[in-house]
Amino acid sequence: xxDRSLIDGDVDEDxxxxxxxxxxxxxxxxxxxxxxxxxxxxxxxxxxxxxxxxPGVTRDRVAYDADWAGRRFTLVDxxxxxxxxxxxHLRVAEQAEVAVxxxxxxxxxxxxxxxxxxxxxxxxxxxxxxGKPVVLVANKVDDQRTEADAAALWNLGLGQPWxxxxxxxxxxxxxxxxxLEVLPSVAANSEAxxxxxxxRVALIxxxxxxxxxxxxxxxxxxxxxxxxxxxTTRDPVDEYIELGGKTWRxxxxxxxxxxxxxxxxxDFYASLRTQTALEKAEVAVVLIxxxxxxxxxxIRVVQQVIDAGRxxxxxxxxxxLLDEERRYYLEREIERELVQIPWAPRVNISAxxxxxxxxxxxxxxxxxxxxxxRVPTGRLNAFFGEIVASNPHPVRGGKxxxxxxATQASTRPPRFVIFASGFLEAGYRRFLERRxxxxxxxEGTPIEVSVRVRE
Ligand code: GDP
Ligand code: GDP
Numbered sequence: 089x090x091d092r093s094l095i096d097g098d099v100d101e102d103x104x105x106x107x108x109x110x111x112x113x114x115x116x117x118x119x120x121x122x123x124x125x126x127x128x129x130x131x132x133x134x135x136x137x138x139x140x141x142x143p144g145v146t147r148d149r150v151a152y153d154a155d156w157a158g159r160r161f162t163l164v165d166x167x168x169x170x171x172x173x174x175x176x177h178l179r180v181a182e183q184a185e186v187a188v189x190x191x192x193x194x195x196x197x198x199x200x201x202x203x204x205x206x207x208x209x210x211x212x213x214x215x216x217x218x219g220k221p222v223v224l225v226a227n228k229v230d231d232q233r234t235e236a237d238a239a240a241l242w243n244l245g246l247g248q249p250w251x252x253x254x255x256x257x258x259x260x261x262x263x264x265x266x267x268l269e270v271l272p273s274v275a276a277n278s279e280a281x282x283x284x285x286x287x288r289v290a291l292i293x294x295x296x297x298x299x300x301x302x303x304x305x306x307x308x309x310x311x312x313x314x315x316x317x318x319x320t321t322r323d324p325v326d327e328y329i330e331l332g333g334k335t336w337r338x339x340x341x342x343x344x345x346x347x348x349x350x351x352x353x354x355d356f357y358a359s360l361r362t363q364t365a366l367e368k369a370e371v372a373v374v375l376i377x378x379x380x381x382x383x384x385x386x387i388r389v390v391q392q393v394i395d396a397g398r399x400x401x402x403x404x405x406x407x408x409l410l411d412e413e414r415r416y417y418l419e420r421e422i423e424r425e426l427v428q429i430p431w432a433p434r435v436n437i438s439a440x441x442x443x444x445x446x447x448x449x450x451x452x453x454x455x456x457x458x459x460x461x462r463v464p465t466g467r468l469n470a471f472f473g474e475i476v477a478s479n480p481h482p483v484r485g486g487k488x489x490x491x492x493x494a495t496q497a498s499t500r501p502p503r504f505v506i507f508a509s510g511f512l513e514a515g516y517r518r519f520l521e522r523r524x525x526x527x528x529x530x531e532g533t534p535i536e537v538s539v540r541v542r543e
Contacts, residue, residue: 111153112272113364115164115187117215118197119207123227127197127254128165131156131264156264161271162367164191184211188218189325189342190364192272195263196246197254200226200237204244212244221270224249225263230256286328286337287456290365291344292393293375294385295358298405300344301439302375306331306448326368332449340365362392370500371399371455371532373448378404378418378436382425390429394534397501399455400432401532403448408438431525433532455532462499463528469494471527472506472520481516489541503536512539 116124131154154163166187188194196215198208215222226238229251238251250263291299306329325342328335340361366372372393376386393400410418426432433451437444463471472494481489489510497505504524506512512520521537524530 111160111162111367112192113162113164113190113367114154114193114195114267114271115166115191116195116197117166117184117187117211118225119199119205119211122197122199122202123254124197125165127195127225127227127252127260128152128163130254130257130260131163157268159268159271161192162364164364184214188214188220190340190361191220193267193270194218194220194222195225195267196222197225197227198241198244198249199228200234200241200249200251201228203237203240208244212246215246222246223263223266223270225254226251227254229253230258286335287452288326288337288339288368288370289452290339290362290369290372290398291341291375292362292365292372292389293377293405294383294389297375297377298439299375302373302403302405302437302445303327303338303341303344305439305442305445306338332446334449336452339368359388359392362389363396366392366396366398369398370459371401371452372396373401373403373452375403375405377406379406379409379414382418382421387425390426390432394428397534397536399452399459399501399533400429401448401451401455402426402429402432402434404434404436405439407436407443408441431531431533451532458530458533459501460499461502461528461530461533463496463502465495468496468504471524475520475523479519481512484513501533501535502530503538506537506539508539508541511541 116128118124132152152163152165154161164187166184194215196211198204204212224241224244224246226241226249229235229238230253235251238249241249248266250259250266252259252263254260291303293299307327325340327338327341329338330336374386374389374393376382390400390402404418433454435444435447435451437448439445472491476491481491487510489508489512491506491508491512493507495505497503506520517537517539521535524535524537
């Protein structure tokens with residue numbers, strides 16, 4: 089956690105680390121127990137098992153940053169989907185459908201020792217229809233003996249089955265090479281990610297807050313012909329919309345337009361969509377239904393934005409339905425429930441009437457501006473110098489940790505690293521964060537402060 093700011097590999101023109109851009113998405117799909125999660129762990133190179141044997145456990149993250157041979161991509165683990173918050177098992181084909189929707193490449197995992205089942209066949213049909221590139225993983229081929237089982241999977245009609253042992257690592261390099269061959273180059277340092285390309289916005293929020301209404305309102309007559317947008321890679325799930333004289337890229341809009349209509353696991357799909365949209369976006373507009381009480385789910389969506397390190401604008405929608413009394417209670421709820429984001433710009437809109445939707449643009453620009461901000465090291469250290477002089481860390485056990493040096497390690501979002509002579513208490517760290525915001529603003533962006541102790 090302390091080192092998070094420095095693990096991203098990309099370095100901008102000033103030698104500073106930048107956050108992840110729109111990475112291509114690889115989804116790992118297959119029946120339960122074929123070894124999807126084991127494969128994901130193998131690809132991520134983690135030794136510790138994330139494979140959960142505890143019933144009812146839902147992994148909160150299903151998408152990870154991964155890389156192979158210098159190519160970076162987002163890896164989606166559908167093994168984490170089997171059980172949703174209410175303990176409902178989702179059908180394999182349903183899962184696959186959602187995964188395929190959001191993926192650029194699908195790794196379809198089959199247990200070679202079992203062979204293809206009816207469930208597998210159902211997924212194959214869906215994969216064929218999707219037209220997405222598929223890499224067929226014949227898993228649990230732990231040794232030479234079982235290679236023949238893998239070969240039997242040729243008859244699925246998905247091309248070459250790659251014999252793999254996710255558990256032992258056998259064949260995993262070859263199959264990743266095969267993935268890279270079909271992986272589109274929407275990489276972090278591709279043209280689409282250069283400054284100057286349309287900025288990427290995710291419209292998120294719990295079901296029925298008005299996401300698709302807002303998208304329609306914004307798209308209106310100003311829908312942009314995608315093919316002519318310079319420096320972009322066309323992605324059919326994104327929509328390019330001209331607002332305030334600029335083109336914006338609304339990501340993952342297919343997920344908004346074509347809602348998965350089902351009662352089972354609806355929450356789960358919503359939160360998955362949010363996460364994948366966030367992976368691609370630079371800034372999120374979190375819609376909240378202002379007519380309803382702010383719910384746990386709204387807070388969770390906000391938290392997802394912060395965790396993803398994306399810029400944030402909050403839009404209170406359905407303003408046309410509010411009377412004076414509701415407006416009063418809404419303000420109280422915001423104070424109580426959304427205390428963690430006093431820094432997020434706020435707009436009160438109506439996707440239905442169009443009220444104040446034009447205010448979204450300055451809010452988005454402000455948030456992105458903060459997200460991109462870098463404080464020069466000299467200025468940062470002068471600032472910390474003053475704080476330390478006026479509010480030094482309390483003495484503990486006869487010792488007083490001192491701040492030696494601070495630097496901003498990255499932008500998007502701003503991440504700061506403080507080098508200190510001893511452990512800084514959580515309360516003091518929060519104080520420093522608060523002061524950073526007071527001094528430099530950062531309206532609309534989460535910031536991270538990590539501390540390194542130097543002996
Ligand atoms: P998922 O439900 O598809 O995510 O499957 P898991 O990754 O949870 O794996 C299910 C079981 O299969 C676990 O007990 C794994 O240890 C086992 N498994 C996964 N990959 C392999 C493999 O390559 N060989 C063998 N022998 N077992 C495996
Ligand atoms: P989504 O699930 O977040 O995409 O929500 P929708 O856009 O489908 O909207 C859900 C419902 O709320 C629909 O019946 C919309 O007509 C309605 N709705 C959306 N925005 C507004 C608004 O600003 N005012 C009012 N009165 N209704 C709205």
